[in-house]
Amino acid sequence: MISFTSRMPDPRRIVLIFVSFLAGAYGHIHGPVPKEYLDNPEKDISHLNEDLRLRIAHARFHEKHKGHEEMHFWMGISLLFGVVATQILIVVWKEKHYSSYRQFTMWGLWLIPLCISVNAGYWRFIFVWSIFTIITGMVIRMALRKPIGKTTPRWVYKWFYCIHLQSVGLGVCGYLVLIFTLMGGSQLFSTLPDVAFKFGTLLFFYGVYYGVLGRDIAEVVTDRMACTIGYYTDSGVPYRNLDKDTCAVCAQKIMIVNNEDAVVEERFTLSCSHSFHEFCIRGWCVVGKKQTCPYCKEKVDLQKLFKNPWEKPHVIFGHFLDLIRYALVWQPIIIGATQGFNWYMGFE
Template sequence: MAAVQPQDDLPKMIHREKWRVEHERLHAKHRGHEAMHAEMVMILVATLVVAQIVLVQWKQRHHRSYNLVTLIQMWVVPVYFTVKLFWWRFLSMWGMFSVITSYVIFRATRKPLSCRTPRMVYKWFLLIYKLSYAVGVLGYMAIMFTMFGFNIFFRIKAEDSMDVGVILLFYGLYYGVMGRDFAEICSDYMASTIGFRPRSTFHHGSLCAVVAEQEPMSVSMALAAEANEVD
């Protein structure tokens, strides 16, 4: 092995020789650390395996708490990075989605439940599903469009078209998953509210469990038919 040249001679060396000297210095600096590096890798692998087992068991045994915690993290954590990195476009869309969804959740968790709430919840999350699906498909098509080189025919830079595709695909996946989880929470709350009154409190089938007040039989049947149409 060639001797390491002094620091003053480095500017006179060619690029390959300079890289070789720096590589030798790096090896000399970390000589004897192989055991420590192997231990760090083993700890990392063990942590990943244990964390995966814990997450799987948590999801299987406590499905609702798992979904709630992961949903809150997915909803709140991106705000920190968007504010720190000044991603105002994502923050503005996140704000609009959060405001409207919060209002929908507020309406879905009220007791007594309004007869118009199920239709409103259904329409909002159906809209989120359709928009996220369309945006995700557009993002995927833009990525494929760039990978096959079709952007050249339209004089679009590969970096620009790929960025647009990745952003659209991310938006579609992110808001699609968020909408699905929030829709599940709202449906659970509404189902528990509709079935909240015990069977002993029903009088001749005329007590509506949705609005928790006396309703004529015809109105109750109309509400049931409307719920079936929504389903």
């Protein structure tokens, strides 16, 4: 009987490889430090190499906070309490007043990273954010116009669906680059691990951030646009009756022969017997984050809508983006509030 034990990877070896990668990428932080830089905390270190600067900064941090163990304990308790309390408040707020919660998270996603980037001087992010905001602002203006244009809903869904696709692409590419770097693959391209790691992180962040922001904006715009068309309301009965050959999402006819106004596209009929253009109902569910019929609000079976295996990752990635929202919006608020509390209490 052949034993494969010798071929199995040793978990300790994997941990050592990961730790050695971090040490190589970010420097040996706990290495020796010249004493004169600790005796004089104001002494300039800008002329030193990056590895030594990291060690000196880390050693100065430990020297500054020596003997503050009790203070640090209470700072950790305040942060833990803030995280738990905020999570409870978020859940209650989302269940009781979803509309205001959605508006707050959308504007928080849109503006908080910008404020952080302006303060830190991240001009690349500011430039990309500005381009995204200008184009999305034009799309929103077109979607909220009354009366709404015949082709407007499809253009709106196309824009936000493109954002969703680039989010999936950048997120997956960034993740693969990170995994490839952790496995030591950057050496095959003569690239330093920290450079490859930063590049992968950048791709992953841009994909995730604009994916979350695009979905939140699309959800709000989709509601407003659908209400304007008249086949959908947040609550109650729509004021327009839906014909069997009309798509409730874009208000256009479906597959009618000898009709130039009809959008010729595959019809998709839900279990409630209401029919839609396939692209429209996909945009309604994936981009607009809806899982109910736009007209009668009966639940949509996503398994029937996305039959092909290669289409389901779009839905899975969408759920993943919903989880990331907490880190992008609420985490900075929690940390900022905790730091404000620590400053008020005199903690350092």
